[in-house]
Amino acid sequence: MYDDQLFTVLDRADELNSMILTSECYNQYRLDQLALEQDTEVAVMKTNLLRLKERYDEVMRFGRYHPDYMETLLTTRRAKKAYDLHPIVAAAKRSEVALQTLLDEVLVIIAGAVSEEVKVESGNPFFTTDHSCSGGCSCSA
Numbered sequence: 105m106y107d108d109q110l111f112t113v114l115d116r117a118d119e120l121n122s123m124i125l126t127s128e129c130y131n132q133y134r135l136d137q138l139a140l141e142q143d144t145e146v147a148v149m150k151t152n153l154l155r156l157k158e159r160y161d162e163v164m165r166f167g168r169y170h171p172d173y174m175e176t177l178l179t180t181r182r183a184k185k186a187y188d189l190h191p192i193v194a195a196a197k198r199s200e201v202a203l204q205t206l207l208d209e210v211l212v213i214i215a216g217a218v219s220e221e222v223k224v225e226s227g228n229p230f231f232t233t234d235h236s237c238s239g240g241c242s243c244s245a
Contacts, residue, residue, distance in 0.1 A: 124206070133203045136196040149187045156180045 124130055140146060156179060163176040170176075187193055208224075215222040 120210070124210070127206070129199070129202050129206050133199040136192075136199040139192050140196040143192050146187075146190055146192050149183070149190060149193075153180075153183050153187050156183050 156176075160176055160180040163170045163172055167173065188197070211224050215224045
């Protein structure tokens with residue numbers, strides 16, 4: 105069941121993993137995540153946003169018929185936008201997307217090297233070379 109080829113593949117996978125973990129993309133991701141975790145202003149904004157989200161979920165149970173519907177909707181959206189546009193949060197999201205893109209590219213390359221028939225769920229339509237969707241996703245590929 106286990107042979108030299110399997111161990112060679114596993115060793116190469118470890119090498120690839122090490123290369124990714126020492127990449128500039130991953131290092132930037134870790135730095136941005138650390139900054140995100142340590143910033144007190146971001147922590148306060150996140151706590152406030154979570155509190156507003158709980159209120160939002162409560163109001164959404166009744167929908168537009170709830171007396172605080174519009175106020176809660178607007179307040180939550182403003183808080184979410186302020187959080188997302190905070191420079192530290194935005195940088196963390198950009199580095200997360202960059203790392204995810206790198207990982208998607210690696211998966212597509214590996215899958216293509218094995219066989220063109222191997223399907224890769226990357227979540228990014230730009231990495232698919234042939235898209236045959238019957239799931240009604242309304243894509244234009």
